[in-house]
């Protein structure tokens with residue numbers, strides 16, 4: 001008897017799924033990605049930013065949406081089968097159920113069956129509880145989430161979020177699982193619109209149909225319960241490659257290559273003898289090149305929003321409020337400043353170029369992280385220090401911990 005053919009895709013998929021699962025847990029706990037709605041803070045790529053920084057949020061959202069579009073357009077359902085947490089949860093639930101049934105020799109109508117399903121349900125509830133904590137940590141501080149999970153009455157709104165999410169995950173893992181992928185997933189519907197003849201898909205090689213021994217293994221291993229021989233691009237197919245591994249194994253024992261492959265949607269007669277490097281990465285046509293360029297553009301915009309901002313920008317407009325009395329001449333201005341850093345800033349405002357005794361009020365400006373602010377300010381000069389009906393060139397100085405901005409403007413002294 002020939003040796004078993006080692007699976008090509010299953011081990012790779014499992015490694016990637018585990019890594020993605022660990023990343024999903026690590027991101028909120030290490031502040032890699034988290035929108036803390038209570039503290040008004042947005043963490044992205046381990047940088048702390050203000051949640052009201054709408055430009056940054058916009059570009060991060062655009063990058064995320066475009067990345068999903070690009071992956072779907074080039075690689076089809078690879079996201080579903082290899083990365084999506086819903087598939088990870090379904091695979092875990094199905095695999096645990098099969099292992100428990102085997103270990104306890106569970107069969108319907110026997111006590112072992114009830115025991116196997118009981119253990120399975122408890123394990124899924126525990127996992128759903130942990131997943132609820134992790135998902136809630138994307139929106140609340142992990143410490144808050146932990147406290148709400150252990151002492152729900154101490155923080156009822158947070159506890160409702162944690163236990164609400166855990167309940168949803170539990171219902172999904174116990175009853176929904178792959179039904180969601182097949183019937184309700186909006187991403188699946190989007191993929192139907194995006195995929196075309198050059199999108200990567202799992203394919204049955206019709207041109208070699210004579211080699212098929214009709215063993216049905218590709219159907220029995222399919223987690224979605226479909227028959228890949230009916231054609232590529234079926235709505236339910238999650239691109240997991242389990243059918244390809246099964247066919248490799250069945251036909252490998254007969255010394256024949258498997259009949260199921262990951263293929264870009266190229267027809268056999270159009271298939272070049274060797275793929276170029278760009279084709280290997282899925283860049284088969286100009287449309288795909290444009291999508292990849294779009295991805296680079298959005299990544300560059302996010303990087304610019306994060307690292308390319310000037311720490312402090314400021315401008316001033318004379319408000320026209322000019323007055324004079326026995327003690328001082330006063331000019332009003334409107335000062336606008338933008339904090340480009342992810343930290344709160346306390347800036348000092350002062351004036352250059354005016355006679356001694358000139359003061360500005362307020363002299364301190366507090367800016368939230370990545371925030372813009374416009375405030376009225378008043379510059380006062382002792383009455384005897386500036387002659388009537390003169391215009392003095394001056395500079396407003398706004399000094400932040402990272403540097404300073406000097407804004408040229410004028411100070412008017414009206415007639416007595």
Ligand code: SF4
Pocket residue numbers: 202221222223224225226227228236237238239240241242243244
């Ligand atoms: S047809 Fe193959 S690739 Fe598609 S879901 Fe089923 S086993 Fe996975």
Ligand code: SF4
Pocket residue numbers: 211212213214215216217218219229246247250251259260
């Ligand atoms: S596993 Fe391969 S040989 Fe068996 S039915 Fe499927 S395609 Fe045919």
